[in-house]
Structures are given as structure tokens and as C-alpha cells.
Amino acid sequence: MSYFVVGAGFWGATIAERIATVLKAPVTIIERRNHIGGNCHSSLDEETGIECHRYGSHIFHTSLPNVWEYITQFGAFTSYQHKVFITHKGKVYTMPINLSTINQFYGKNLSPTEAAAFLQAEIARDHIADPKNLEEKAISLIGRPLYEAFIKGYTHKQWERDPRELPAEIITRLPFRTTYNANYFNDVWQGVPKDGYFSLFERMLSNPLISVQLNCDYATIRSQIPSDATVIYTGMPDQLFDYEYGTLEWRSLRFEWETLPVSDFQGTTVMNYADTDVPYTRIHEFKHYHPERTTPFNCPKTVICREHSQTYHNGLEAYYPVNNERNNTLYARYAQRAAATPGLVLGGRLGAYRYWDMDKAIANALQVFEERILPAARG
Numbered sequence: 001m002s003y004f005v006v007g008a009g010f011w012g013a014t015i016a017e018r019i020a021t022v023l024k025a026p027v028t029i030i031e032r033r034n035h036i037g038g039n040c041h042s043s044l045d046e047e048t049g050i051e052c053h054r055y056g057s058h059i060f061h062t063s064l065p066n067v068w069e070y071i072t073q074f075g076a077f078t079s080y081q082h083k084v085f086i087t088h089k090g091k092v093y094t095m096p097i098n099l100s101t102i103n104q105f106y107g108k109n110l111s112p113t114e115a116a117a118f119l120q121a122e123i124a125r126d127h128i129a130d131p132k133n134l135e136e137k138a139i140s141l142i143g144r145p146l147y148e149a150f151i152k153g154y155t156h157k158q159w160e161r162d163p164r165e166l167p168a169e170i171i172t173r174l175p176f177r178t179t180y181n182a183n184y185f186n187d188v189w190q191g192v193p194k195d196g197y198f199s200l201f202e203r204m205l206s207n208p209l210i211s212v213q214l215n216c217d218y219a220t221i222r223s224q225i226p227s228d229a230t231v232i233y234t235g236m237p238d239q240l241f242d243y244e245y246g247t248l249e250w251r252s253l254r255f256e257w258e259t260l261p262v263s264d265f266q267g268t269t270v271m272n273y274a275d276t277d278v279p280y281t282r283i284h285e286f287k288h289y290h291p292e293r294t295t296p297f298n299c300p301k302t303v304i305c306r307e308h309s310q311t312y313h314n315g316l317e318a319y320y321p322v323n324n325e326r327n328n329t330l331y332a333r334y335a336q337r338a339a340a341t342p343g344l345v346l347g348g349r350l351g352a353y354r355y356w357d358m359d360k361a362i363a364n365a366l367q368v369f370e371e372r373i374l375p376a377a378r379g
């Protein structure tokens with residue numbers, strides 16, 4: 001049996017590693033980019049030595065013991081704890097909204113119990129029992145003033161649409177805390193790879209049974225794949241089937257990089273920008289992920305990246321699925337078609353048309369290996 005994995009992100013890399021380690025079978029990874037790691041790829045900036053996450057900040061966080069056990073085989077993680085700040089009308093607040101945000105925004109000094117009651121009263125002022133759109137949903141969760149300050153403009157930039165035109169289902173919850181806890185994630189384990197995502201991926205794919213073909217789009221070599229091979233495909237499903245049923249919608253991103261002649265630009269890894277007069281959604285400053293790397297950290301220069309949201313079209317990278325009813329129905333047809341195609345396994349965040357954090361992508365790949373690939377190999 002020969003195996004071809006299309007895509008060297010966490011999902012494809014996990015499957016390839018399992019095929020080589022458990023089945024002891026050769027596996028070829030086909031990757032259209034010039035590097036492994038998919039969207040989690042990082043590399044060192046040549047001038048400063050700062051490790052930069054090339055597709056936006058990536059913080060590993062999980063509460064899944066099997067994923068943590070699996071991934072830490074390939075490298076240790078730092079104790080980095082993610083905290084996010086947001087600038088609104090020139091002032092910096094804590095995100096997600098917590099007691100500090102609430103007190104600073106309203107100019108109050110509320111206790112946790114007082115803040116909870118205060119927000120309930122704010123929410124009640126708009127009398128929204130049955131939210132019809134994203135704006136109404138957000139107001140029903142946190143009240144109008146906090147929504148207008150921290151969610152409205154940011155959401156508008158993310159989707160390039162007025163939140164009143166977006167379905168309420170896009171958000172199921174808007175976390176706010178009535179404590180001073182400023183941690184972005186609540187998971188049991190959290191950090192960034194001690195010696196970089198690039199090293200972690202190199203170790204995942206270091207088994208000599210794994211070969212990697214970079215700069216190679218599956219479409220260009222598809223006809224050369226033996227007909228009895230198993231193809232594990234982590235690209236876009238509509239592209240795989242030549243858009244036969246129609247085109248799936250995605251959101252894309254544009255990253256604007258700059259090296260600045262200051263040792264510290266913003267004092268933290270991620271600063272969100274809430275207002276629409278700032279065209280980008282956030283700025284990443286990568287040296288803050290590794291304060292323990294003293295040489296790049298103390299470098300008199302810093303690398304930042306401004307993240308802009310944009311509509312996807314052919315030729316751009318697809319980052320986020322647009323999971324509305326039309327797209328989900330269309331995706332189900334492609335998924336059915338894939339399931340009916342012998343020797344094809346569709347997966348990964350593109351193939352599943354889902355947003356997955358890294359741990360969920362790895363967990364799903366481990367499960368697909370155990371439930372589909374392993375039983376098929378053992379007959």
C-alpha cells in the first residue's frame with residue numbers, strides 16, 4: 001500500500017508520522033508551499049534572529065491529554081501564557097472583557113458581584129429576547145456600550161460587513177469575566193515550542209520513511225499517483241473536485257511585515273484594534289513570545305506584523321471557512337463525494353471546512369488514523 005499525504009500542516013504531518021511510525025510504511029507528503037508546517041510555520045528573521053509565525057500568532061493550548069502527550073514527543077514547550085490587549089479610541093484595555101476592562105471602560109470600581117449585576121442591567125436595557133443578527137446577539141450577551149466599543153468595529157473589519165447583516169449564529173458566546181483573570185485561554189497546557197515550530201515539524205517528519213515534496217501542488221502530479229494508493233488530502237474540497245458543485249466561501253488575511261528600529265514596539269505579543277479608522281485588526285510583535293531568548297529579545301530592533309482581513313478569491317490563502325447554511329450544505333455534498341471515492345481520505349481544517357485550533361486538528365488526525373487508516377491497512 002502506498003500513501004500520499006497532501007499538505008504538511010499539523011493534520012497531514014500527524015497522519016504521515018503515524019503511518020511511518022505505527023504502520024512502518026513509506027509515505028510521501030506533497031506540499032505546495034516551500035516549507036513544512038502549514039499555517040503554523042515559523043522561521044527566524046535573518047536580521048534580528050526573532051522567530052516569526054509567518055501566518056499569524058500561533059499559541060499551543062490544549063486540555064486533551066492524548067494530544068499533549070503526542071505533541072511533546074517532538075519537543076518541549078515554554079510556559080508562555082497568552083494575554084491579549086485591545087486599543088479603543090487610543091486607550092488600551094484587556095481582552096477578553098474582564099473586570100479590569102469593565103471598570104476601566106465605565107470608570108468604576110465594581111466588585112465581581114456588582115459587575116455581574118451591572119452588566120445584566122446593561123443587557124436588559126435593549127430588551128432583545130430573540131436576536132436576529134450578530135449585533136443583536138452581541139448586545140444580548142454583553143450590553144450595547146461594550147459591544148459598540150470592542151466588538152462592532154473589529155467584527156466589521158473581520159467580515160467587511162456591518163454586524164447587522166451577519167447571522168446571529170456566528171457567535172455562540174462572547175466571553176466576559178467578572179474577575180481580573182486576563183488569560184486568553186483556560187486550557188490545562190499552554191505554550192510555544194521551546195525551539196520553534198519549525199524544529200517541532202522537522203522532528204515530526206524526521207522518520208526516514210517520510211519523504212516531503214515541497215513546491216508541489218497536488219493538481220500537477222495527480223495523474224502520476226498510482227491508482228491503488230491511499231491519498232490523504234488536506235486541501236480545499238471544492239478545488240479537489242474542480243468546483244463541480246460550486247465554490248465554497250472563505251475569509252483570507254493579508255500580513256504586512258515591518259522591522260522597526262526600536263527594541264520594543266508594543267510591550268506585548270498581540271494588540272487588537274477595535275476601531276474602523278485603523279484598517280488592520282491586530283499587530284503581532286513576535287519577540288515577546290520568547291523573552292527567554294535573550295539575544296533576539298534584547299535586540300535594538302523588533303519585527304511586527306499588521307494583520308488585515310480580506311475576502312478570499314483564487315490565488316489568495318484560505319484561512320477561515322464561512323460556515324453559513326449555503327456553504328455548509330455545499331460542503332456536505334463535497335464530503336459525501338469524497339467518502340464515496342475509494343482510496344481518498346479528506347481531512348485537515350481545509351478539508352473539513354472547519355476552524356480548528358492546533359490541538360483539535362491533531363486530535364482529529366489521531367482519530368482518523370486509528371479509525372480509518374489503521375483498520376484499512378490491517379484489512
Ligand SMILES: Cc1cc2nc3c(=O)[nH]c(=O)nc-3n(C[C@H](O)[C@H](O)[C@H](O)COP(=O)(O)OP(=O)(O)OC[C@H]3O[C@@H](n4cnc5c(N)ncnc54)[C@H](O)[C@@H]3O)c2cc1C
Pocket residue numbers: 006007008009010011012013030031032033037038039040055056057058059060061216217218219234235236253319320347348349350356357358359361
Ligand atoms: C491567523 C490564524 C491564527 C491561528 N492561531 C492559532 C493559535 O494561536 N492556536 C491554535 O491552536 N490554532 C491557531 N490557528 C489554527 C491553526 O492554524 C490550525 O489548527 C492548523 O493550521 C490546522 O492544520 P492543518 O494541517 O489542518 O491545516 P494547514 O496548517 O492549513 O495545512 C494545510 C497545508 O496543505 C497545503 N495544501 C493545500 N492544498 C494543497 C494542494 N492542492 N497541494 C499541495 N499542498 C496543499 C497548504 O499549503 C498547507 O500547508 C490559527 C489559524 C489562523 C488562520
